[in-house]
Amino acid sequence: xxxxxxxxxxxxxxxxxxxxxxxDAVETALRGKRPVIDLVLVSLFAGGHVLLEDVPxxxxxxLARAVAGALGGMSRRVQFTPDLLPSDVTGTSVYDxxxxxxxxxxxxxxxxxxxxxxxxxxxxxxxxxLLEVMEERTVTVDGVxxxxxxxxxxxxxxxxxxxxxxxxxxxxxxxxxxLRTAIGYPESDHExxxxxxxxxxxxxxxxxxxxxxxEVADCSRRLALLHVADPILRYITDLGAATRxxxxxxxxxxxxxxxxxxxxxxxxAAAHGRHFAVPTDVQRLLVxxxxxxxxxxxxxxxAGASTxxxxxxxxxxxxxxxxxxx
Amino acid sequence: MKRFGWSAVLLAVAAVPLAQGWSxxxxxxxxxxxxxxxxxxxxAAGSRFGGGTVLSVLLPVGLFxxxxxxxxxxxxGPLEVLRDSVPRLLTAARPAPPSVDLLMPGAVLVFCVAVLxxxxxxxARLLGPPLAAVALYAAGALxxxxxxxxxxxxxxxxxxxxxxxxxxxxEAPLILGAVVALVAVVLPGANAFxxxxxVRPPVADVQVANPLPRLAAWAxxxxxxxxxxxxxxxxxxxxxxxxxxxxxxxxxxxxxxxGAVDAPDLPPGQRVEEASVEFVVGALDGTxxxxxGRTVSTSIGDALVDADSxxxxxxxxxxxxxxxxxxxxxxxxTDEALAAAGVPGGPAVRRYLALPNLPTELAEYARRxxxxxxxxxxxxxxxxxxxxxxxxxxxxxxxxxxxxxxxxFLFGAPGSTGAGKGTxxxxxxxxxxxxxxxxxxxxVVVGFPPVPEGPDGYRVVRGIDATAxxxxxxxxxxxxxxxxxxxxxxxxxxxxxxxxxxxxxSITASPTTPPTDAPPLVQPPAxxxxxxxxxxxxxxxxxxxxxxxxxxxxxxxxxxxxxSRLRRAGAAGAWRHVLDLLVVxxxxxxxxxxxxxxxxxxxxxxxxxxDLADRAAFSPEGDVAGAEPWLLARQVRRxxxxxxxxxxxxxxPIDPRPLRRR
Numbered sequence: 001x002x003x004x005x006x007x008x009x010x011x012x013x014x015x016x017x018x019x020x021x022x023x024d025a026v027e028t029a030l031r032g033k034r035p036v037i038d039l040v041l042v043s044l045f046a047g048g049h050v051l052l053e054d055v056p057x058x059x060x061x062x063l064a065r066a067v068a069g070a071l072g073g074m075s076r077r078v079q080f081t082p083d084l085l086p087s088d089v090t091g092t093s094v095y096d097x098x099x100x101x102x103x104x105x106x107x108x109x110x111x112x113x114x115x116x117x118x119x120x121x122x123x124x125x126x127x128x129x130l131l132e133v134m135e136e137r138t139v140t141v142d143g144v145x146x147x148x149x150x151x152x153x154x155x156x157x158x159x160x161x162x163x164x165x166x167x168x169x170x171x172x173x174x175x176x177x178x179l180r181t182a183i184g185y186p187e188s189d190h191e192x193x194x195x196x197x198x199x200x201x202x203x204x205x206x207x208x209x210x211x212x213x214x215e216v217a218d219c220s221r222r223l224a225l226l227h228v229a230d231p232i233l234r235y236i237t238d239l240g241a242a243t244r245x246x247x248x249x250x251x252x253x254x255x256x257x258x259x260x261x262x263x264x265x266x267x268x269a270a271a272h273g274r275h276f277a278v279p280t281d282v283q284r285l286l287v288x289x290x291x292x293x294x295x296x297x298x299x300x301x302x303a304g305a306s307t308x309x310x311x312x313x314x315x316x317x318x319x320x321x322x323x324x325x326x
Numbered sequence: 327m328k329r330f331g332w333s334a335v336l337l338a339v340a341a342v343p344l345a346q347g348w349s350x351x352x353x354x355x356x357x358x359x360x361x362x363x364x365x366x367x368x369x370a371a372g373s374r375f376g377g378g379t380v381l382s383v384l385l386p387v388g389l390f391x392x393x394x395x396x397x398x399x400x401x402x403g404p405l406e407v408l409r410d411s412v413p414r415l416l417t418a419a420r421p422a423p424p425s426v427d428l429l430m431p432g433a434v435l436v437f438c439v440a441v442l443x444x445x446x447x448x449x450a451r452l453l454g455p456p457l458a459a460v461a462l463y464a465a466g467a468l469x470x471x472x473x474x475x476x477x478x479x480x481x482x483x484x485x486x487x488x489x490x491x492x493x494x495x496x497e498a499p500l501i502l503g504a505v506v507a508l509v510a511v512v513l514p515g516a517n518a519f520x521x522x523x524x525v526r527p528p529v530a531d532v533q534v535a536n537p538l539p540r541l542a543a544w545a546x547x548x549x550x551x552x553x554x555x556x557x558x559x560x561x562x563x564x565x566x567x568x569x570x571x572x573x574x575x576x577x578x579x580x581x582x583x584x585g586a587v588d589a590p591d592l593p594p595g596q597r598v599e600e601a602s603v604e605f606v607v608g609a610l611d612g613t614x615x616x617x618x619g620r621t622v623s624t625s626i627g628d629a630l631v632d633a634d635s636x637x638x639x640x641x642x643x644x645x646x647x648x649x650x651x652x653x654x655x656x657x658x659x660t661d662e663a664l665a666a667a668g669v670p671g672g673p674a675v676r677r678y679l680a681l682p683n684l685p686t687e688l689a690e691y692a693r694r695x696x697x698x699x700x701x702x703x704x705x706x707x708x709x710x711x712x713x714x715x716x717x718x719x720x721x722x723x724x725x726x727x728x729x730x731x732x733x734x735f736l737f738g739a740p741g742s743t744g745a746g747k748g749t750x751x752x753x754x755x756x757x758x759x760x761x762x763x764x765x766x767x768x769x770v771v772v773g774f775p776p777v778p779e780g781p782d783g784y785r786v787v788r789g790i791d792a793t794a795x796x797x798x799x800x801x802x803x804x805x806x807x808x809x810x811x812x813x814x815x816x817x818x819x820x821x822x823x824x825x826x827x828x829x830x831x832s833i834t835a836s837p838t839t840p841p842t843d844a845p846p847l848v849q850p851p852a853x854x855x856x857x858x859x860x861x862x863x864x865x866x867x868x869x870x871x872x873x874x875x876x877x878x879x880x881x882x883x884x885x886x887x888x889x890s891r892l893r894r895a896g897a898a899g900a901w902r903h904v905l906d907l908l909v910v911x912x913x914x915x916x917x918x919x920x921x922x923x924x925x926x927x928x929x930x931x932x933x934x935x936x937d938l939a940d941r942a943a944f945s946p947e948g949d950v951a952g953a954e955p956w957l958l959a960r961q962v963r964r965x966x967x968x969x970x971x972x973x974x975x976x977x978x979p980i981d982p983r984p985l986r987r988r
Contacts, residue, residue, distance in 0.1 A: 231944065322921065
């Protein structure tokens with residue numbers, strides 16, 4: 001009994017409807033990718049940012065824009081290029097000849113949903129500028145802090161690192177993304193539907209707006225109070241400890257990573273109509289939330305291991321909390 | 327209130343074997359009252375006082391009550407009284423006389439256990455009364471050597487009452503059942519724990535004179551009134567001589583206060599009669615106190631008793647006019663039973679077979695005397711005849727009971743001193759030596775045969791009545807007297823003996839003539855013939871049958887406890903129950919699988935059950951599902967068992983694997 005104020009079942013039912021509504025709206029643009037959409041929505045309601053990593057042309061941008069469309073509110077898009085400057089992202093102070101004053105002109109990050117396209121094509125300096133906003137939720141220009149709107153969701157897309165012309169995101173900055181997921185190619189049926197002439201797939205403009213930023217922000221605040229029982233928290237810490245003890249990893253899960261996992265677990269539970277978390281929530285979210293935060297040793301990399309494999313092993317090793325008499 | 331009633335009834339049933347440790351029916355109401363009073367006091371205390379307070383008041387009250395009840399009968403302060411009461415009980419006769427001092431420890435135990443049980447009722451578990459019942463039952467089994475409940479009926483009753491009061495929670499009756507079953511099986515065993523072995527009966531080394539030589543003196547003053555008695559027509563026993571050195575007979579030298587000595591070394595017969603006789607001492611002197619049968623109680627406080635024979639000794643000596651009563655137990659065997667009875671062997675009776683340096687001629691004479699007898703009883707009757715024939719009682723005959731005197735008595739040349747002539751001493755001791763030579767456990771008793779009742783209601787015993795007779799121990803029937811002097815005043819009826827003698831005579835003539843020929847060249851048989859060892863019913867089959875059953879019972883009980891624990895745990899427990907089921911059916915899920923994943927591979931209601939279990943375990947409200955989870959669990963169980971053959975399923979309830987899981 002950690003939280004004194006708890007989220008009631010009625011509230012959860014309302015959220016579930018909202019979640020389904022947003023999901024359905026996004027799905028009109030991105031068919032057959034409901035699990036990915038759900039993950040992005042988890043991040044949205046958990047107040048974190050999403051990193052979509054996949055090859056070009058799988059619908060990353062479509063997904064991000066569809067989410068923005070369904071959410072209503074303001075959405076902006078930043079196409080990262082090697083010559084993009086930090087001020088192009090955050091905004092800059094300009095001299096207003098009419099008033100004769102220095103005025104702050106907000107950059108594209110001042111939006112509810114920011115689509116940071118191909119973030120790993122920008123230089124490290126520009127990446128850092130974005131990542132700072134993601135963490136602090138304010139932009140400081142000329143000593144003045146400017147708050148970004150709430151909710152603030154950055155959906156960054158990145159091409160796989162081994163493609164040409166990319167800059168690898170530093171680990172510390174990767175840690176700021178709440179979760180990372182791939183989209184993957186659509187299944188053949190869905191792909192057929194997408195290819196059929198006259199299909200609405202990919203038409204982001206037709207995504208209905210089903211909610212408002214204020215409603216999402218409110219839900220997000222309420223869901224932070226959702227009950228997570230001690231055995232679940234212990235399970236999460238056990239999993240974190242297991243990643244730190246794994247000798248294939250140079251860097252295990254950070255406490256920030258585990259906190260993010262708890263937040264995501266709360267939203268995931270609510271999205272499934274529960275006002276409490278269960279071990280399955282943890283298991284579903286472990287890889288998306290933690291995989292990008294772990295760093296393999298060089299030997300493990302050479303052996304062809306991936307952080308996803310390591311996490312799968314960790315899940316196998318750590319005993320799940322079974323329902324038991326309290 | 328209902329709980330108190332149930333607890334009281336449970337304890338009352340469990341105290342039945344304990345109450346059988348005292349003779350008569352006094353112990354039953356006393357224990358029942360102790361139980362009722364204890365429960366009433368605890369109930370009256372209500373919830374105003376804590377359990378510790380109630381205990382710290384009532385337990386000392388019980389102990390002091392015991393002290394005040396018994397303080398007159400046991401010397402010393404409260405501590406000594408309480409401390410000595412249990413050894414006194416353990417060294418008392420079995421069953422113990424229901425006197426206040428002997429009944430006190432039982433009543434205090436019952437009261438204290440009942441108080442503990444009643445106080446434990448304040449908890450939710452209801453474990454106290456069944457455990458207290460087990461304690462009382464075990465105490466009863468220990469006190470009575472497991473004889474009080476030979477068929478386990480009381481144990482069944484205790485379990486039944488426990489179950490009746492507590493059908494919903496299966497835990498305690500299961501533990502109780504296992505424990506009572508263990509107690510019932512183990513305690514009556516051949517080598518069962520016997521608390522009496524822990525206490526030494528208080529015995530004193532008393533210098534007693536051998537009364538055998540006195541026979542001649544009494545015979546010399548035939549009209550002197552030794553004592554008179556009022557009571558049934560029974561032989562009066564003065565002394566019992568069990569040890570023979572080859573030269574003389576000796577009485578036991580160890581005596582203890584009546585009621586505080588060990589049980590006799592050979593158990594009394596199955597068919598006994600109790601008799602109470604009032605004695606008034608006349609000219610009889612010495613320290614031997616006349617009594618009847620094996621003494622149970624006497625009105626003389628400082629009389630000492632020989633535990634094995636029941637013979638009484640008054641260390642301060644007898645005085646004319648001494649008046650007292652003796653209650654004794656007399657063996658009353660039937661002729662048919664005796665005819666078939668065997669005699670015991672082994673170390674227990676070695677004392678009654680001892681014949682140090684037995685002369686060959688006596689051994690040979692005894693062997694030939696009984697060679698046509700088939701049973702120990704026939705041997706005993708034949709020897710009676712062998713000793714009696716051709717020999718005459720003579721008060722003037724030389725005294726003595728050495729081998730030499732017996733040889734002279736039996737084989738002496740006619741006309742020589744003491745040949746064929748003797749007092750009862752020679753008849754009895756000669757019989758005893760011959761009987762021991764053929765393996766009959768024998769002792770010699772000095773006493774007085776039954777005398778007719780006078781007009782004033784008293785039977786007057788005079789010097790001429792003094793006599794001695796041998797007694798032979800038969801398995802299950804106790805010490806049976808024989809009369810080699812006249813052949814009449816003995817245990818078996820005259821008709822039965824005549825029948826035996828007729829049969830023996832039809833086979834061969836009794837060797838009533840002494841062997842005057844040289845001893846045969848062949849070596850005579852061993853002087854002491856090992857008596858045939860009666861086949862004692864072996865407990866091994868029972869033990870062998872019980873040993874494999876015990877682990878099964880234990881596993882059943884442990885699984886039952888686990889099940890009832892799970893049952894109390896609601897939905898989570900129901901899910902664990904399903905997991906146990908998977909374990910015993912060899913489908914144990916991997917530890918990483920959460921409940922819904924496990925359930926997805928199970929029959930229909932399992933996912934719903936997993937959902938309820940998760941909700942019970944991880945939701946802030948806890949378990950609110952009520953009875954549904956267990957209904958689902960039973961459905962899952964049925965579905966899972968359906969595909970498993972019965973010969974696999976029978977092992978499920980005792981499979982220990984679920985016990986390893988948390």
